[in-house]
Amino acid sequence: MQRRVLMALLAGSALGGAARLAADQPVEIRISAKKFEFHPNKVMAKRGQPLVLVLTSEDRIHGFKMPDFGVRADIVPGQETRVPLMPDKAGSFTFFCDVFCGDGHEDMDGTLVVEA
Amino acid sequence: MLQSDRREFLKLAGMAGVTFTAGLFPGERVAAQATDFHFVQFSDTHWGYSGAANPDAEHTLAKAVATVNGLARQPDFVVFTGDLTHTTDDPKLRRERMKRFREIVSALAVKDVRFMPGEHDASLDKGEAYREFFGAPYYTFDHKGTHFIALDNVSDPAAKLGDEQLAWLAADLKQRKPDDRIIVLTHRPLFDLQPQWDWTTADGAKAIELLMPYRNVVVFYGHIHQEHHHMTGHIAHHAANSLIFALPAPGSQPKRAALAYDAATPGKGLGTRDITVADKVTLIELPVTKG
């Protein structure tokens, strides 16, 4: 699921530098949501390697919240929600749906594992 | 307090095992007897739930109603702090559950009963069915000199009070004096109890900020299915037990899964709460069924 892409847009604008090291390019991670699960629900990352989460929904509006990194977004069907994230600490971190979506909402969660 | 009342009070305390008294209403010095009263809090009854976490789910609510009806000192009123019903995607079934819930609690001897929504009642239809059955999801009322404010942090599925309700709260509080007794009732914790388990209210900090200038504020809520006590500054926040299943202590295990039902101790961790309001606020946790 995990693939590394050159984020030409980001490198060219927000990050400013024309010649970024490959290690600094954000890794894109796609996560899809549906009642009542994320797929994948376990995501691996490396400390210091910037990420862009690309969130989509297969059915209804869901939420995505990861309090340990101050991340939260709505996931609206029919569009990609892109969330930049810098995993600057190692460990296992929970993310979950924070838009109540039905009987099973409380179990809709996943883990980001950041390796040192 | 009359002697007989005191005996009942002590008996209850023994029965429930836990009495929680705090120097709440910290700004209060002397209270006139005429303003003393008590009320009962029910929370998270989840009518319609069926599952392994409570094989007695069909009877727990009726038993708790009978227990409260058996109190020698009947409360002045009863409040339900949300998740009256268990969620369903079916709007018709949601209404059937609300109807049946209302029938069961109509057996309460006390007829002054106040309701509040939880996310299971209101988040899938933004409170539409809830309002049909129970009226406004946020409101105020006054009782013997105490001002009650019921806040709705669940009709918005993102667990927000929202700017409109916050403006309403600010306008209501403007009419209070700094030492007025204020009791806030709500479903979710207004503070960040356990953000990793979503035990928060997205904009709850704004409500607490509005309440901070008032010296005698106590908050009663539900949602977390367990007794819990926390201070934000001088404001006390007390979470109530559920009547369906207990949840683990905040952060005590990786997931907030329901605690397993134990046939040897049915009703463990479940119950209602009697709250006495005098110069102190005294909490007595009541079991589902009198032992």
Ligand SMILES: [Cu+2]
């Ligand atoms: Cu969801």
